[in-house]
Amino acid sequence: MFKILRDLLRYNIEFTIGFILTLAIFLFALAHFWAPMPDTAIYLLPPDMPPSAEYWFGTTSRGQDVLWQMSSAIWNTMLFGLSVTILSRLFAVAVGMISGYLGGKWDEFLMTINDTMIALPNIPILLLVYFVMRDQMSWPVLALTAALLGWNYDARLIRSVTLSLRNREFTRHAVFAGMSVPQILVRQHLPYVMPVIFFTAMNNLIWAIGLEVTLSVLGFSDINRPTIGGMIYWANQHQAIIAGIWWWIAFPIIAVVLLFLGLFLLAISVNEYIDPRSRLSRMGA
Amino acid sequence: MLAAVENKSASVEAKPVLRVEGLKAYYQMNYFGVRREVRAVDDVSLTIKRNEIYGIAGESSSGKSSLIKTIAGAITPPLRVVEGSVKFDFGGKELDVYAQRPAMKAARWKHLSYVMQGSMNVLNPVRKVKHAFHDFAFKHMGLSEGEFRARVESHLQRIGLDPRVLESYPHQLSGGMRQRLTIGLATVCEPEFIIADEPTTALDVLVQQDVLALIKGVQQRMGSSIIFVTHDMTVHAAIADRIGIVYAGRLVEEGPTLDVFQRPQHPYTAHLIASLPRIGDTRKRVALGGKPPNLADPPSGCRFHPRCPLAVDKCKSENPALLPRNSGRVACWRAGEVEAA
């Protein structure tokens, strides 16, 4: 594992850039555990200070250091986003692979549920769930709700991949060799599904973060917890963009963009590594 | 230059249609830790005459597929030609695959066609078969649409396909039909040279026979040359005029098919032939020890030495050159000794 990482770093420039970007932002976000002040504290610093040697990214109109706010916000947002992504990937893989492999009644049953979920419009459902839960609406609950809404399209994709694998030679071999269904799915088919998972994970992550921002902009967020959406929410409440406090929004957005560029580069290089097909073509038959 | 070509045209019959000289093609990778070069094709020279079927044999991952791709000019990075040349002679015009790319591109299908490995999937799944013929061949034939269609139909009939397949989608055809169709596609322009990469591998035995007969028939009718790759020695026995044995990226033996089968000169060739099933032969097959070498880190000297029953010290340190011997060529310090074995 470590050797693979080292080799990837040494020989794949895309991976290296992606790795450095992601790591840098991860470390930056991690740093919030050692922040000099609690991330919820307000008016401890002079407000509206532009970026300077003292406050690298300036201060907010609430007297917070943008640097440390960002640090916490990226951490919390990514925690939310990754939770959504991982949970929804699990749903998508389970449903997609089982549906594609078993076919028949199971397929119909699962795809009916899947299509029902596809048809549900996200924003109204999330807002209504938010109202139902009210102050019980913690971020893990929100993440679970979002995950429940965010797996279905990808499940269809995975299903179609599994469907095409079902009739391949190696699947028949595996069946004759007496492998159980979970074994076949995990050992034989999962490697082919992995690229789909990776590729959809990126989009899902972006979707989840977009959802977080949307809910925040509409005023449905836990304002005690710094997140990217939360920063935008508070910046909005202080009309930061029109008032010229651009650093309040610009820096977090730049950080998010860099993070995604990093993740994207990681994803495509790792994807190449794990995709049986592209590895095959690389090694020569 | 042009004058020189003109001059030589008199001796066109004698001139080989393909000349590969000192060809080295390596996978040069800095990916995923495999930083060394993989010498997939290592100093191969061979010539193929007009109207000849040349078989290339070898185990999987011996480099035979890389060799044929390199000859076809179908390589993509990280596989690169490091040294040497591949030159065709089409109607007296010499064409260097790697030095004259535009001309090469124009020559494709007109003079040189290709039957690919796994050729069941080479047809565009979302378009009807007729479009493939049109895309590949129309521009080379200089015919009107109607004439072209008639030509294609008669060609298909000749190789035993109902012309109605033109209106089908690939998935509607059986594997054998698709294979025939591919061969039909590869031969519709009556090219001088056909490269066939494991064209029969995925077919069952009966269809395989059928397809081989088809290839041979077409070749004889058109007088084309074919370079034919397969790991299946029985196929070679059935179709090839000459065969070359590839081991670890190198050509280790070459000769007329009959001679190679009857009197293999290289221990590896001998092993390949010995492992063929023969009617009435009850001797136990002796498996060759060891694995094919890792091309990224090949053994020193003769690459076959770790597995060779005849290996001596010299084999470990010095690489034998491919030298003429008997009716063919062989690269072995102990060439010929295998006959006694």
Next chain:
Amino acid sequence: MLFKKLAAAALAIAAMAMPVAAQDFIAGIPRNEALIIQGPAAQNAEWFNLWAPGGGATTNGNQQLTADTLWWINPEGTGDAAWTNALAADKPVYNDDFTVMTVKLKEGIFWSDGVEFTADDVKYTVDTQIAHPGMGWSAPFTVNVESVEVPDRNTVVFNLKAPNSRFHTLFTVRWNAAWIMPKHVFETVDDPLTYAANPPVSLSAYVLHSYDTAGNWVIWKLRDDWQRTSIGQGLTEAPDVKYVVYRNAGNPDARVIEQMNHNLDVINDIAPEGMFTIARDAADSTAYWFPGFPFAHPDPTLPSVLFNHQVEPFSNKDVRWALALMIDIRSVAMGSYRGAANLAALSTPPTGSAITDYYQPMQEWLTNYEVNTGTRTIKPYDPTTAEQIAALVKPQWGDQIPSDPTQLKAMFGEGWWKQDLAAAAELLQKAGFTKNGNQWLKPDGTPFTIKLMVEGDAIPTLARAGTIIAQQWSMEGIQTTVDVAGPTNGQRLGGGDYEAAIYWTVETWGGHPDLSFFLESYHSDFIKPKGEVQPPRNLTRWQDERLDQIIEANRTVGFDDPKVVELGMDYLKLAVEEMPFIPLMAYNKFAPFDTTYWTGYPSAANPYAASGPNWSNLRYMIVALEANPNAPAAQ
């Protein structure tokens, strides 16, 4: 290739866009005859029936410009000047026991379709609504009115079911009131509840011109016979404003942009920072309530920290006082309004007549007010908060901040409670609380934590105040989290589904010392048990016998009786002693006016009308505006 095409497309769009500047902002209407006011998006754009449920809830100008009723109070005014007889010729006349109210109406007032307004319209308004329980003022009429008589065409007599000295307030506009229905129109309608009243018949100076079916704008036009209205009768010459445009101008940032582009004359509300941006970038073309900082116009509502008295430990007044003394009001003012807050220590909004009627006379009492902390008595009032806040904002605003204490008090309020952490701790200990490390424990030994509910998006300044108060309490050992309720805010307050909240539970006439506007509903008769919905206003469910006595006494006193002020003071003193909720400040609204086309807007110096565009008495501003002679010429 593709990029070239894209660039060409972008240029084409830009070329199409360029003429925008050269075009009328509103098709066919000269900009210099139109006043453009911020309104919300109307969901029910084709609905102009003010009397159906929800009618008039959208601020589209319908009730602001076409409806009229008997009397008006200017929430910014003081004394008699605040009172306007509109359709009524005079103030209401009650009999001795307040069971009959007689009203004389003005003559020569006509509906916009030419039909004359008479006493029959008034009677019809009451009778019809009683007959249709879903209509807007049906309930109060049903509760109060026995019968309506019309002895002649200019006189209406209301016979009440029970004595009520405040019955006339149903017809007295602060924000709105029971508008008079056009009898001749509704008579022909089957069901007044489903009648869209499109187009509406106007009883005031403006009439519907056109509207957007998508709800983004409504245009009103001056009536040709504007003189035949109650507002027109008071004018000597025709108003300059020929068209009034209510338009949905988008989010606060878009509003600021639109005003700076001169496409929005009147903004209803933006964040302080947006206001400062306008003051910085467009000072030459804008006017405000105050000529400089703090700019804002105080609404007669009183944002406070509300406690749910039915939730422990908030029923204990010592706890409430302790929490009040933990607040550093200067930080709250800075954080919520950037210092531009009009602070209030008394439980009535520091606006309009309340300053001279209550705040100024009670300063001495406040200064000497003592709180017993259990171990000692302290005098918590600090009359110098205005100066302290002035010192905090001076670095940013410099000379705009005067040094005269009287002027400062007009800007920042008379004073507030000093933060006194020691006294707060003593009060909590008095209430049986103990401190473990930096965490207060309730008498039962569990940690004292608070969920502080705020509305959030629609009222951002209060959410901002909430986060600061939460931080202050948390730092003193009471872990407080802010809970954004959004659209559920009103319901959760009404249903008592909260511990503490930042909202207002007191609203007043503004222009009149009578506190019945909210106080009536504070009677203990109306308090609901936990879990049931409380009628509006007494959201804290504060219950006190002394309060009931004040309310009952107020019911029997006439509206303009001097006793009203005495009773008001009794209430205010009781509220200081009990601290049922912690009053913070007036609800300051940043409502800048664009002076490019119009001048003569109301201000603190000349408060002749309220400045919020959703307040119905905005009409008095509209007819008073003067065209700016330097305005860009019409095209």
Next chain:
Amino acid sequence: MDGFAKYLVRRFFQFFLVIFLGVSLAFLITNLSPVDPVEQSVSLMTSFGATDPRSVELMRSALEELYGLQGTMLDQYLSFWGRVLRGDFGPSLSAFPTPVMSLIMGALPWTIGLLTLALIITWSLGNLLGALAGYYRSNVLLKLSGAAVMALHPVPAYIIGLVLLLAFGFIWPVLPISGGAQMNLQPGFTFEYIRSLILHGTLPALTLVLVGIGSWFISMRSLVSNIVTDDHVVYAELGGVNSSKIFSQYVARNALLPQLTGLALSLGNVFGGAVITEFLFNYPGVGRLLIQGIYRGDYSLVLGVTTMSIISVAVAVFIIDLLYPLIDPRVRLG
């Protein structure tokens, strides 16, 4: 044909099942919402006036009756289905008594116009750029545009919209930033009105395009870079088929198939509106209507919009499933 008929019946059944389940779920969640339309109306009516407490009680019960909110949830559920089948969602509670259907119908043309146009631009541009970038991997311009799209992709819609609003509404004020058309302009097929529609739609549409293009671009590029290694593409290259033909007929055509499903789904989703963009630019579409409905506890309206959205997505999926055999010859129904 028999197989096809069987398939059709099964697929039809599933189609209705999806709608039934989706709408029922939406009904359930909506009814669990504590935002009470009666309370919202009461507080609207009482928040500014001097209302005495006795009247409020009266008002509340009158409104409950008027809104038809009495009865158990099951009763309401059954009557809801009864109305839906008649194409009626009942009266809006926040815009009483205007029918929900006419509110939706008023907003729908705006949303459909804006979103469909934006979607088609986004889809075409994203797929074209993505396919080119996947096929011509070494082209510098395409790499740059890919990087730009990638950088734009994670930026939230609200920020993109706000930046556009600021750029074209304030710094260089050439485009209207609010509403669907110029004020006081008569709707109709006049040059003036259409130009006004286009001008007002430009910024919202641009926002939607910039927000949406990334995912199409990325998925298309990834699809294409997988397909270029497929045998039939390699073979066509060896066969000397010219590269524009390979790109269009061998690569893009295959890669577009899954993207068409995506397009159909997105078209179905159009009926749900673009909440943030409509909200930001004050565009009078379904998204804005929906948010207002949610804020005001108007669950007739919320359910109406949600139901429309569910049905339209289900229809889109259904249609694409039936059409797929026409687009992809490998797929057979039955």
